[in-house]
Amino acid sequence: MHPAKSIVFFTTLTGAGYGLLALLGLFGVLGLLPAGGLWGAITMAICFGLIFAGLLSSTGHLSHRERAWRAFTQWRSSWLSREAVAAVLTFVPAGLFALGWVGLGEVAGWTRWAGAVAGLCALVTIFTTGMIYASLKPVMEWHTPFTVPGYLLYGLMSGLSVLTAILSGLGHLPDGLPLVAALICLLGFFWKRASWYYMAHQARLPSVNSATGLGEGTVRSVQWPHSSQNFLLKEMGFRIARKHRRRLRLIAQGCGFLGPALLMVLAELLEGPGGSLLLIFAAALQLVGLLVERWLFFAEATHTISLYYGLGASSS
Amino acid sequence: MTSLPKTTERQLGLAIDLDSCVGCQACVTSCKEWNTGGHMAPLTDLDPYGENPDGVWFNRVHTYEQVTETKSRTIHFPRSCLHCAEPACVTVCPTGASYKRQSDGIVLVDEDKCIGCKLCSWACPYGAREFDDDVGVMKKCTLCIDRIYNENLPEENRVPACVAACPTGARHFGDFSDPDSAVSVLSRERGGVELMAELGYRPTNRYLPPRARACGDNNIAPLEAVAGEGGLLGWIDRLLSR
Ligand code: SF4
Ligand code: SF4
Ligand code: SF4
Numbered sequence: 001m002h003p004a005k006s007i008v009f010f011t012t013l014t015g016a017g018y019g020l021l022a023l024l025g026l027f028g029v030l031g032l033l034p035a036g037g038l039w040g041a042i043t044m045a046i047c048f049g050l051i052f053a054g055l056l057s058s059t060g061h062l063s064h065r066e067r068a069w070r071a072f073t074q075w076r077s078s079w080l081s082r083e084a085v086a087a088v089l090t091f092v093p094a095g096l097f098a099l100g101w102v103g104l105g106e107v108a109g110w111t112r113w114a115g116a117v118a119g120l121c122a123l124v125t126i127f128t129t130g131m132i133y134a135s136l137k138p139v140m141e142w143h144t145p146f147t148v149p150g151y152l153l154y155g156l157m158s159g160l161s162v163l164t165a166i167l168s169g170l171g172h173l174p175d176g177l178p179l180v181a182a183l184i185c186l187l188g189f190f191w192k193r194a195s196w197y198y199m200a201h202q203a204r205l206p207s208v209n210s211a212t213g214l215g216e217g218t219v220r221s222v223q224w225p226h227s228s229q230n231f232l233l234k235e236m237g238f239r240i241a242r243k244h245r246r247r248l249r250l251i252a253q254g255c256g257f258l259g260p261a262l263l264m265v266l267a268e269l270l271e272g273p274g275g276s277l278l279l280i281f282a283a284a285l286q287l288v289g290l291l292v293e294r295w296l297f298f299a300e301a302t303h304t305i306s307l308y309y310g311l312g313a314s315s316s
Numbered sequence: 317m318t319s320l321p322k323t324t325e326r327q328l329g330l331a332i333d334l335d336s337c338v339g340c341q342a343c344v345t346s347c348k349e350w351n352t353g354g355h356m357a358p359l360t361d362l363d364p365y366g367e368n369p370d371g372v373w374f375n376r377v378h379t380y381e382q383v384t385e386t387k388s389r390t391i392h393f394p395r396s397c398l399h400c401a402e403p404a405c406v407t408v409c410p411t412g413a414s415y416k417r418q419s420d421g422i423v424l425v426d427e428d429k430c431i432g433c434k435l436c437s438w439a440c441p442y443g444a445r446e447f448d449d450d451v452g453v454m455k456k457c458t459l460c461i462d463r464i465y466n467e468n469l470p471e472e473n474r475v476p477a478c479v480a481a482c483p484t485g486a487r488h489f490g491d492f493s494d495p496d497s498a499v500s501v502l503s504r505e506r507g508g509v510e511l512m513a514e515l516g517y518r519p520t521n522r523y524l525p526p527r528a529r530a531c532g533d534n535n536i537a538p539l540e541a542v543a544g545e546g547g548l549l550g551w552i553d554r555l556l557s558r
Binding site: 001061062063064065067068070071072073074076077078079080081084132135136137138139205206210211212213214215216217218219220221222223224225226228229230231232235236303304305308309 | 334344368370371372373376378379382384390395408412413429431433434435437439440441443452453511512513
C-alpha cells in the first residue's frame with residue numbers, strides 16, 4: 001500500500017496525542033499530576049498540539065475538504081466515520097479537563113473525572129483508528145489480530161514517553177516512571193517483532209487462482225491492461241525494495257523502541273536536568289522511529305489487487 | 317447511507333465468459349467512450365499523449381497464462397465492478413457517498429458527497445474503483461444505469477456498453493436474483509465462479525471458466541525438418557537467403 005505522508009503523520013501523531021490524553025486521565029485519577037495552572041497549560045498544549053497536528057495532516061489527504069463534515073455521518077457502518085466522531089467528541093471532556101487543570105490550578109474533584117472520561121474517549125479513538133485497517137480484508141497484513149492492539153500499544157507507549165519527558169521537565173517525575181516507560185517500550189518492541197513474524201508466516205490468501213476464478217494449475221500474468229502506471233498500481237501496488245525494508249526495520253526498532261528504552265534507563269540513573277534532557281530526547285526519537293514504523297506498516301502491506309497484476313510482496 | 321440494504325429487489329450484474337473472451341479490448345474502449353459522457357463523467361485522462369498517460373477506466377482486460385499438468389493456455393480476463401451483495405467498499409465510506417441500490421443492487425458513488433479519502437478503493441478486493449485526480453472524487457462502473465433504463469435507446473440497446481460492444485458475446489447482462497433469468501441459467505450450466513468467494517463480499521458477477529478443449533488429444537505430428545532443396549527452387553532459395 002502506498003505510504004501517504006499525510007496518513008503516516010496523522011496516525012503517528014494522533015496516536016501519541018490520544019495516548020498521552022489517556023495516560024493524563026489515568027494519572028489524574030491516581031493523583032500523579034502536578035498542581036499549578038502553568039504546568040497544566042504546558043502539558044495540555046503539547047497534548048492538543050500533537051492531536052491537532054495529526055488531524056490537520058489527515059485533512060491534507062482529502063481532495064474535498066469543504067465536505068469533510070460529511071465524514072461524521074456514517075458512524076453506523078464506517079470505522080473511519082466512527083474515528084472522526086470519537087476524535088472530535090473526545091474534545092468535550094478533554095476541554096473540560098484542560099479548563100479545570102489550567103483554570104483551577106489542580107487536578108481534583110470533577111476535573112479528575114473529566115480527565116478520566118477524556119482518557120477513555122481517547123482510547124476509543126485509537127481503537128477506531130486501528131479498526132479502519134484491521135477490518136480491511138483485502139489487505140492481509142492488516143487484517144490480523146496484531147493491528148488493533150498494536151495501535152493501542154504504540155499510542156500509549158509514545159504517550160507515556162512524552163508524559164515522562166514532560167513530568168521530568170516540570171520537576172514532578174514520579175519515582176521509577178522512566179523504568180516503567182522503558183518496559184513499555186520493550187513490550188512495544190516485542191509486539192512489533194511478533195507482528196512481523198506473523199506477517200512473514202501468514203498464509204498468503206487469497207491466491208491468484210481464486211482471484212481469477214481459474215481453479216487449477218499455475219496462473220501467471222503475461223500482459224497488463226495498460227502499459228503505464230495507473231491509480232491502482234500507485235495506490236495499492238506499492239512495493240518496497242528488500243534492502244530498504246531491512247534498513248528501515250532496523251531504524252524503526254532502534255529509534256522507535258530500543259533506543260528510547262535505553263535512554264530512559266540512563267535517565268533513571270542520571271537524574272537531574274541531564275536526565276530530563278535524555279527523556280525529552282527519548283520521546284522525540286521515539287516519534288521519529290514510529291513514523292518509520294508507520295511508513296513500513298503501509299509500505300509492507302499488500303492488497304489483493306497485486307494478485308491481478310502478478311506482483312510479489314516486495315521488489316528486490 | 318452506507319449501511320447495506322437487507323435485500324435487493326433485483327440483483328443486476330454480468331456473466332463474463334472466459335472461454336470466448338479474445339482480449340480485443342472492445343468492451344474497455346466502449347465503456348470509456350460511453351461513460352466519459354455518462355453518469356460518472358468524465359473519465360479523466362491525464363497526460364494522454366505524453367510520456368506517462370494515466371486515467372480512469374471502469375473495465376480493464378488482463379491476460380494470463382494458465383499451466384496445468386496436461387495443458388497450458390492463454391486467458392483474457394476482463395475486470396470490472398462485480399456489484400457485490402456484501403460490498404465493504406460501501407460500508408467503509410464515511411460520508412455516505414458510496415451506496416448500494418435497494419431496487420437493483422447496483423453499487424454507485426454520489427460524486428457530490430465524496431471527500432476523496434480513497435478508503436473504498438482499499439476495501440474493494442477486485443480493484444474496481446479508480447480515483448479521478450482531476451475532479452478529486454472516486455469513480456466506478458455504474459453498470460451503465462444510463463443505458464439499461466434509458467428509454468431513448470431502442471430496447472435491444474438497453475444493455476451496458478461493454479456488453480453491447482463485445483464481438484464474441486462474452487459478456488452477458490441480467491438479473492441474478494431470478495433463478496430462471498438467462499444469466500442465472502448460463503452461470504449454472506457453465507459452473508460460473510464467484511471471484512475470491514473466501515473474502516465474503518458475495519460478488520454478483522460470475523466468471524464462466526474456459527471449457528475443456530473440444531479436440532481429444534493434441535498429438536499433432538511435428539513439422540518435417542527443412543532440408544535444403546535442389547533444383548530451380550533451391551537455387552532461388554539460396555539466392556534470396558544470401
Ligand atoms: S467489486 Fe469492488 S467496488 Fe464493486 S461492489 Fe464489489 S467491492 Fe464494491
Ligand atoms: S473516497 Fe469517496 S466514496 Fe470512497 S470512501 Fe471516501 S468518501 Fe466514500
Ligand atoms: S457495465 Fe458499463 S460502466 Fe460497467 S464496465 Fe460495462 S460499460 Fe463499463
